[in-house]
Amino acid sequence: MFAINYNPVLSFLDLVQQQQQQQLRQQFRPKISKKIETEDEYQIHIFKPYGDFNSYEVRALRSQNGLVKLVIESEPDNFQATVSFSLSEIDLHEINWLYFRAENTLVLRIPKKQKVCYPQFYFPGCVIAGEEQRDLGQEQLRREAEENARREAEKARRDAEENARREAEKARREAEKARREAEEKARARREAEERARREEQARKAAEEKARKEAAQKEAEENARKEAKAKEQAKLQERKERVRREAEARKARAQQEQFVEQLLQNFFPPLLSQVSQIQAGSQKSPEKVNSESQSNPSPSPSPQKEHRQPSPQPSPKPDANDDNESVQSEPLTPEVGSPKLEAKDESLDLHKHPSLEEVEDEEFVMFRKKFEQ
DSSP: OOOOOOOHHHOOOOOOOOHHHHHHHHHHHHHEEEEEEEEEEEEEEEEEESSOOOOOOOEEETTTTEEEEEEEEEEETTTEEEEEEOOOOOOOOGGGEETTTTTTEEEEEEOOOOOOOOOOGGGGHHHHHHHHHHHHHHHHHHHHHHHHHHHHHHHHHHHHHHHHHHHHHHHHHHHHHHHHHHHHHHHHHHHHHHHHHHHHHHHHHHHHHHEEEEEEEEHHHHHHHHHHHHHHHHHHHHHHHHHHHEEEHHHHHHHHHHHHHHHHHHHHHHHHHHHHHHHHHHSHHHHHHHHHOOOOOOOHHHHHTTTOOOHHHHHHTTTOSSSOOOOSSOOOOOOOOEEEEEEEOGGGGGGOTTTTTTOOHHHHHEEEEEEE
């Protein structure tokens, strides 16, 4: 079994649509608009809203009671109409069509039979007059048909011209509209391109500005790092120089101390002689005169001369102090004369000149010998 889905709403809509289509068919269906009877003929007017009447035809059906039925039909338009006439009233051989283009109306013309009463002796002339009258009526109908055709042609020409003018105006309006739309699109495209160009310029300017700022920051950072590196290098160089100077002073002090101890241990007579010469050269004339006048200098005793002086430790230099100066040569051991030994202990604090201050040739040669 097949299931049937019934929807009342859809059924109602289909029914309404069918009724509307039927009404439209009834409205646009051909129909007999009017029937006219004149002295000469019967006229049946058939009207339809659009289309031609090429498929219309008429058929005559005779009956036994002296009537004739005229059947007007058109199969494409599904149209059929029947009109009954007396066979003695109409002339079947003269039935014709007349078409009015302006109203789109087809007229079926059914001529009447002419009934003429005349005396018998006038028969030939009456027959001729009747024939002439019939020819005149046909000529008049022909002229009317030609006039109607001319009017229809003129009206059709005017309608065609009007339609052409309307079509041209419509085409002109459409072309104008298309032109305005094209101009609007072109203007919008130009505005979009200009906006995109400005945005691109702004983006490039921002990128260039950011690049310059980054380059400037990098240059400043590099300069700062370079300055800091230079400062660190200078500080390191200064520390290295101070360290080297301290090491040099320390090495020199150790060397001088070693030479001094060596001289004190192995050459005490020579060292005492050098000390006396150095003391004599450094003494001022005023002091020498005063000493010569007051106390003559006694001869030194051999025991005093051969006495070995005690070594004095030299102070170690401070490597971190940059402002202190280190003596190049240590102090010579004190070699006292008999006069100096006779004096009180305050005279023992007399400072003897160092080996570096004595420019004696023999001592210089001696020092060079030991340095080698």
